[in-house]
């Protein structure tokens with residue numbers, strides 16, 4: 001049972017927007033581009049009690065979706081936080097409604113809501129997991145593997161993650177990097193490895209017969225083969241391939257989830273809080289999927305320890321029955337901005353149990369990677 005309704009409100013003094021620069025341990029290549037460094041927007045909800053922290057998952061460039069980090073900060077500073085009452089009692093469950101008149105910008109809204117929710121949960125000494133309705137204290141950990149220069153590189157990298165203990169492998173695919181690499185991984189590591197692929201919208205409605213060639217590899221799912229606005233196209237592809245279609249980019253709200261399910265566009269849904277406008281809407285997506293018998297899993301957006309901790313709370317909800325992209329911090333970062341980064345143990349990661357997101361910010365390191373800071377309203 002979720003404990004959101006029982007929380008006492010908090011009073012905000014304002015927000016801090018902080019940008020940090022963090023290099024990835026290795027380049028991450030998808031069908032839309034290669035990332036080597038992240039420019040991350042963090043939102044801090046300032047209170048007279050504990051502050052709250054939210055992480056915006058918008059990328060450096062508008063390639064995964066139309067959102068990108070400069071735009072997220074601009075809309076947050078100029079259009080979002082001015083709508084949130086300062087100096088008066090507020091409840092995190094009201095944030096989404098207050099921000100609703102602003103169209104889209106879900107990653108920005110999600111980060112603002114997460115910061116307020118974290119502050120409110122810390123003030124109430126309630127964990128994200130308890131607030132969202134988690135039913136597990138650890139979850140199995142899957143890893144997402146980028147497109148490589150060579151198949152030998154891919155075999156080496158996947159082998160390393162399996163040695164680390166990851167219990168599920170997701171391979172990024174694109175036209176020209178699909179049937180062959182997936183086949184080699186299946187043959188090299190055997191039939192028992194849980195394996196899935198993610199196209200990040202790289203295919204077209206004509207590619208059904210080609211994608212059906214992946215059926216021979218007994219994949220858990222094919223994630224987002226077509227553009228995000230082509231729900232009907234996914235329903236067409238779903239009839240041509242035996243492997244389950246899973247949607248990521250297309251699912252921007254619980255309403256979009258219901259629509260995609262009812263139109264037969266997917267049998268599985270990837271939930272990312274940032275993509276749907278926050279953790280509370282993410283729970284709503286979870287609930288509509290659960291009511292319709294559609295299993296979900298928790299996606300990742302290369303988060304630091306802040307977003308990673310909140311994702312783990314979400315991934316512990318009952319309908320998260322498929323292993324998610326909830327990897328250890330060291331998958332992406334040499335050093336995290338929290339004192340106790342997510343670690344892998346026996347293929348699982350632990351759901352934080354402390355107040356709020358449960359993380360403690362490593363302020364010295366955070367300050368050392370900070371590239372800018374803005375406080376609103378200016379005091």
Ligand code: SMG
Nearest residue numbers: 064144248299300301302303325
């Ligand atoms: O955080 O483990 C992670 C990354 C998982 O592959 C991942 N995310 O479409 O699902 C996805 C991608 C988006 C990454 S944006 C560069």
Ligand code: MG
Nearest residue numbers: 198223224248
């Ligand atoms: Mg995806």
